[in-house]
Amino acid sequence: MRNDEYDFTLDRREFIKLVGGGIVIFFTAGDPLTLQERRQGRGYPEDFNAYLLIGEDGRVSCFTGKIEMGQGIHTSLAQMLAEELDVPLNSVDMVMGDTKLCPYDSGTFGSRSTKYFGPPLRQAAAEARGVLIQLASEHLGVPAEKLMAKDGTIVARDDAKKKASYIELARGKKIERHLAKKPPIKHYSKHSISGKPTNRMDSEQKVTGEAKFAIDVRLPGMLYARILRPPAHGATLKSVDTSEAKKIPNIQVIQDGDMVAVLHKHPDVAESALNLIKAQFDPSESKLDNTTIFEHLKESAPEGNVVTEEGNLEEGKRLASISLTRTYFNHYVAHAPSETHTAIAQVEGNKATVWASTQSPFRAQGEVAQTLGFPPENVRVITPFVGCGFGGKNQGNQITEAARLAKLSGHPVQVAWSRKEEFFYDTFRPAAVIQIESGLDSAGHIVFWEYQNYYAGDRSSQPFYNIPHHRVFSMGGWGGRSGGSVHPFGVGAWRGPGSNTNVFAIESHIDVLAEKAGMDPLQFRLHNLTDERMKRVLMAAAEKFGESFSKAPSGNGYGLACTDYLGTYVATMAEVKVNQNNGKVQVERVVCAQDTGEVINPEGARMQIEGCITMGLGYCFTEEIRFSNGRILDENFDTYTIPRFSWLPKIETVLVDNPEMPPQGCGEPAITTMGGVIANAVFDAIGKRMFTLPMTPARIKEALR
Amino acid sequence: MEKNIRFNLNGKMVNVTTSPDRMLLWILRSDLDLTGTKHSCGEGFCGACTVLVNDEPVLSCQFPAQGVEGKEVLTIEGLQKNGKLHPLQKAFMQHNALQCGFCTPGMIMGAYGMLLKNPRPSSKDIIDTMEGNLCRCGSYGRIIQAIQTAARMMRGEKP
Numbered sequence: 058m059r060n061d062e063y064d065f066t067l068d069r070r071e072f073i074k075l076v077g078g079g080i081v082i083f084f085t086a087g088d089p090l091t092l093q094e095r096r097q098g099r100g101y102p103e104d105f106n107a108y109l110l111i112g113e114d115g116r117v118s119c120f121t122g123k124i125e126m127g128q129g130i131h132t133s134l135a136q137m138l139a140e141e142l143d144v145p146l147n148s149v150d151m152v153m154g155d156t157k158l159c160p161y162d163s164g165t166f167g168s169r170s171t172k173y174f175g176p177p178l179r180q181a182a183a184e185a186r187g188v189l190i191q192l193a194s195e196h197l198g199v200p201a202e203k204l205m206a207k208d209g210t211i212v213a214r215d216d217a218k219k220k221a222s223y224i225e226l227a228r229g230k231k232i233e234r235h236l237a238k239k240p241p242i243k244h245y246s247k248h249s250i251s252g253k254p255t256n257r258m259d260s261e262q263k264v265t266g267e268a269k270f271a272i273d274v275r276l277p278g279m280l281y282a283r284i285l286r287p288p289a290h291g292a293t294l295k296s297v298d299t300s301e302a303k304k305i306p307n308i309q310v311i312q313d314g315d316m317v318a319v320l321h322k323h324p325d326v327a328e329s330a331l332n333l334i335k336a337q338f339d340p341s342e343s344k345l346d347n348t349t350i351f352e353h354l355k356e357s358a359p360e361g362n363v364v365t366e367e368g369n370l371e372e373g374k375r376l377a378s379i380s381l382t383r384t385y386f387n388h389y390v391a392h393a394p395s396e397t398h399t400a401i402a403q404v405e406g407n408k409a410t411v412w413a414s415t416q417s418p419f420r421a422q423g424e425v426a427q428t429l430g431f432p433p434e435n436v437r438v439i440t441p442f443v444g445c446g447f448g449g450k451n452q453g454n455q456i457t458e459a460a461r462l463a464k465l466s467g468h469p470v471q472v473a474w475s476r477k478e479e480f481f482y483d484t485f486r487p488a489a490v491i492q493i494e495s496g497l498d499s500a501g502h503i504v505f506w507e508y509q510n511y512y513a514g515d516r517s518s519q520p521f522y523n524i525p526h527h528r529v530f531s532m533g534g535w536g537g538r539s540g541g542s543v544h545p546f547g548v549g550a551w552r553g554p555g556s557n558t559n560v561f562a563i564e565s566h567i568d569v570l571a572e573k574a575g576m577d578p579l580q581f582r583l584h585n586l587t588d589e590r591m592k593r594v595l596m597a598a599a600e601k602f603g604e605s606f607s608k609a610p611s612g613n614g615y616g617l618a619c620t621d622y623l624g625t626y627v628a629t630m631a632e633v634k635v636n637q638n639n640g641k642v643q644v645e646r647v648v649c650a651q652d653t654g655e656v657i658n659p660e661g662a663r664m665q666i667e668g669c670i671t672m673g674l675g676y677c678f679t680e681e682i683r684f685s686n687g688r689i690l691d692e693n694f695d696t697y698t699i700p701r702f703s704w705l706p707k708i709e710t711v712l713v714d715n716p717e718m719p720p721q722g723c724g725e726p727a728i729t730t731m732g733g734v735i736a737n738a739v740f741d742a743i744g745k746r747m748f749t750l751p752m753t754p755a756r757i758k759e760a761l762r
Numbered sequence: 763m764e765k766n767i768r769f770n771l772n773g774k775m776v777n778v779t780t781s782p783d784r785m786l787l788w789i790l791r792s793d794l795d796l797t798g799t800k801h802s803c804g805e806g807f808c809g810a811c812t813v814l815v816n817d818e819p820v821l822s823c824q825f826p827a828q829g830v831e832g833k834e835v836l837t838i839e840g841l842q843k844n845g846k847l848h849p850l851q852k853a854f855m856q857h858n859a860l861q862c863g864f865c866t867p868g869m870i871m872g873a874y875g876m877l878l879k880n881p882r883p884s885s886k887d888i889i890d891t892m893e894g895n896l897c898r899c900g901s902y903g904r905i906i907q908a909i910q911t912a913a914r915m916m917r918g919e920k921p
Contacts, residue, residue: 126862127860127861127862127863127899128861129861256855256856256858257855257858257860259863260854260855260858260860260863261847261851261855262863263860263863263866264838264847264850264851264854264855264860264863264866264870265798265838265839265841265842265847265851266797266798266799266837266838266839266867267798268863269797270800270864272797272800272801273797275795275797281792322792323784323788323792323793324788324791324792324801325784325785325788325792326784393898394862394898395800395802395808395810395862395864395865395896395897395898395899396800396802396862396864397802442862442863443862444800444802444862444863444864445862445864445898445899447898473801475804476802476803476804476805660858664858664861664901664904667900667901667903667904668861668899668900668901669900670900671900671901671902671903672898672899672900693803693804693805693807694803694807694808694896695805695807699896699898700900700902701893701896701902702888702889702892702893702895702902702905702906703889703890703893704902705889705902705903705906708903
């Protein structure tokens with residue numbers, strides 16, 4: 058978006074004023090997406106977009122537009138900073154997602170925080186250390202090269218008595234630096250904080266109930282709003298009668314254009330008032346439902362584009378002794394975050410402050426500014442802890458709704474979506490169709506691969522197997538915009554966007570080919586791989602799994618799937634039991650090996666992998682949004698089943714050692730292998746291939762019939 | 763009709779004047795501004811709003827306020843004693859048995875209610891009892907471990 062009115066610039070002088078004294082390092086966070094947006098004229102600082110502060114109290118603060126939604130960067134980024142600056146981890150404060158204090162950031166998604174924000178943060182911390190050494194050199198009268206940093210102190214190498222703490226050095230100072238010459242960062246072998254398993258730094262607040270989420274913000278005079286919603290996507294309001302609702306004491310009813318809302322100092326009373334509103338809607342024009350959606354998607358697909366192409370498919374087909382075409386499907390999947398979309402807005406004069414459950418505070422700032430007609434710098438978005446995101450909180454109208462209602466009512470207003478609204482306005486992971494045409498030569502090599510997807514986009518669709526003749530073609534992405542008006546409701550990024558679908562199809566199909574080639578799934582993959590890094594990850598998973606494949610149906614149900622997710626390599630193996638009477642699958646065991654380059658917090662990485670595996674079971678077995686004529690039929694967790702305690706398999710994680718490679722993303726990769734690994738294990742168990750996600754008991758029974 | 767409801771909340775008597783059929787969750791979160799107890803599904807399907815009433819775990823989003831008259835209500839804010847973390851809180855921290863932390867208060871209160879009755883739960887006991895508590899981040903395995911560690915601490919054994 059090019060918009061010259063957008064001015065997110067936080068003046069340096071203003072920043073120094075806000076944070077008080079100390080030493081400030083400005084640096085440029087190297088996320089290509091953020092940099093690209095900057096080039097597109099988003100009007101924020103040219104030479105830096107992050108800050109690091111060593112305060113007069115010796116505490117170190119990292120100011121970042123990233124947010125914490127459970128993924129653990131609150132801890133891992135602090136580790137990177139503490140390591141490079143030589144301070145104890147508990148002296149680091151993370152200031153996140155506050156548009157007033159933090160520099161512009163495009164949003165927290167795509168497993169990009171550690172990968173793209175981490176290295177420049179590390180560099181900034183090294184710069185800060187350099188500045189402190191310079192200051193200490195002047196202060197102590199010792200040449201800089203004879204000084205070193207240790208535990209928040211600069212000390213002379215040959216005389217431990219000559220030292221100055223960061224507190225002493227920062228006190229009374231107002232120093233801002235942006236060093237042109239970058240001091241070297243530490244080699245990983247010298248690390249004592251980064252790379253060590255570290256407990257979450259936010260856990261004490263979270264186990265005591267003190268952690269504040271947007272839904273917990275309380276302001277004097279605050280009202281809770283409930284908003285009239287259509288029964289279906291595309292249904293339009295015909296008439297409304299709010300007279301009964303108005304009889305509730307102290308209720309405020311607001312009608313503004315298409316918005317009808319009731320506000321009260323208690324949310325449940327507002328809800329009761331909402332239930333008294335009589336409204337008539339014209340029905341939606343959408344005639345689609347779960348059973349017709351795949352045909353519709355194929356018919357309405359956009360022209361598409363070649364993602365990657367190599368060799369000559371015709372030549373490949375001539376080389377093939379066996380050719381196989383299969384089609385794979387997946388249904389719409391909800392994010393279902395524990396905390397629903399929530400925002401609290403306070404409007405004073407021409408200024409607004411908004412507390413939002415969002416992955417994109419700066420986007421929210423722009424939207425609120427536009428909605429209220431305020432200049433963006435008059436809008437401050439504060440992001441407390443976010444109760445799950447998974448891509449679903451990249452956007453959300455609750456923020457502008459709260460802002461509008463705050464302005465109209467003259468009170469601070471909280472809009473917290475009910476679970477039903479959450480399911481209605483979610484930007485689902487889109488339903489998608491993938492067709493793969495492929496062939497093997499007599500030696501069991503894949504010789505051609507023609508891959509076409511509808512609405513799964515390009516991510517993770519590129520073959521990493523050694524296939525001489527291939528073409529990957531994508532018709533429609535996972536986002537709402539590229540989907541146009543094809544989907545009857547919003548779609549968008551869902552943890553590992555597009556990849557869950559693509560990897561399910563690819564890795565299922567690899568097993569289909571393996572069977573034809575008469576090789577076991579591991580053998581066949583190794584036979585068709587030249588990528589040594591992938592082979593190593595596969596072997597790490599196989600070794601930990603420790604079981605070998607036998608011919609399907611084997612009864613015991615082992616599966617394997619692997620992928621390259623934006624530079625992180627993952628191989629997952631699973632063991633399942635299938636109840637052939639009721640079609641239910643119990644996953645007994647999952648082993649996941651991941652090479653994510655240098656690991657900052659091994660404990661955090663394992664937690665993310667475990668979370669991916671557990672969450673991924675939902676889209677394997679139950680998660681499918683049912684809808685009809687614009688209505689969303691699943692409105693709560695009674696019919697939309699997400700993984701529970703009893704689903705839990707034994708999970709083992711292997712972090713494949715690769716510290717020479719810069720840190721890659723960790724929050725999403727493992728989940729993208731789940732569809733494939735479970736479908737493959739189910740096939741191994743029952744000898745039937747499941748082509749549709751989720752593999753519900755009904756679909757498994759159908760396959761067994 | 764509004765009614766005066768008197769109950770013991772985290773060790774202190776409180777009085778709330780309210781319509782008696784409003785749900786306890788909103789009395790806690792809105793009338794009393796005690797926000798540790800979470801609203802997530804609002805219909806009793808997720809366990810995020812779990813609190814204890816006379817040592818019994820209840821879903822506060824489905825529990826009418828009049829039901830607490832004269833009773834003891836314990837929420838996550840009341841679990842610490844004399845500023846010291848409860849063994850469950852310590853164990854959740856030690857095992858990193860949380861990610862986003864939104865379901866955590868409900869998990870801990872549900873687990874506490876279970877441990878009061880069953881101080882030595884097997885992992886099957888934990889799974890059966892906690893089945894109604896949902897964690898979208900997928901911390902279930904760590905939560906089971908944390909509950910077992912806490913149970914040992916509460917029995918005075920080595921964690």
